[in-house]
């Protein structure tokens with residue numbers, strides 16, 4: 197049960213009206229912390245790396261550690277490559293043993309997005325039990341969040357979304373609905389809930405085939421999260437929050453123990469802080485006890 201792709205655990209989530217947390221990590225301590233939290237909460241889990249840490253740590257090392265831990269873990273765990281714009285690197289990670297790949301060709305023209313996404317889908321399906329995530333529309337940085345959220349053309353068009361999924365053979369789908377990467381600068385970010393609901397109805401109205409992903413989880417108000425789950429969000433990406441937790445907990449520990457030179461204790465403090473942050477997310481997403 198332990199090594200899984202994202203689609204299978206997201207279909208269960210969508211059916212059960214909860215969502216799976218997808219947590220970005222940049223090192224192995226964070227990977228352990230995220231896994232510890234999910235085991236503690238008995239929750240299905242998606243670990244994500246963006247391209248940079250995956251290159252820094254090396255896909256083979258990353259996958260070896262993921263597989264070693266996941267094989268014996270009592271929960272299902274997926275290893276996901278987040279926002280990769282390079283088709284060849286997507287294929288390399290699929291070959292290495294990632295179980296979900298996101299090809300992000302959303303900045304390309306619509307036809308080119310389809311072409312690249314389909315190429316990655318076809319490849320991943322040919323080499324293993326690997327699901328693929330694609331994106332349509334613009335998931336902005338928080339600097340542009342309001343501008344993008346108000347620009348109809350930057351968000352995923354529901355009818356086009358259906359065509360995009362059909363033509364690419366995509367497994368899980370990330371439509372731009374106004375959520376953003378970074379830490380929101382307002383308490384009320386503008387998010388198009390109805391758009392997500394409409395896309396979900398068109399794609400999954402007759403049974404869940406293509407579960408939906410919400411990017412930009414960090415800082416979303418809890419009532420937004422609940423509403424997005426109701427509208428079909430089955431995976432929430434959480435990245436900056438864990439980076440902040442890592443840096444803050446490191447800083448706080450070192451300031452409080454300036455005469456100590458024991459790296460293991462710093463690691464333990466970081467692991468504990470990240471475990472708590474992830475546990476809180478799991479509670480908000482309703483995935484506790486679902487593994």
Ligand SMILES: [Zn+2]
Pocket residue numbers: 279335377411412433
């Ligand atoms: Zn994202």
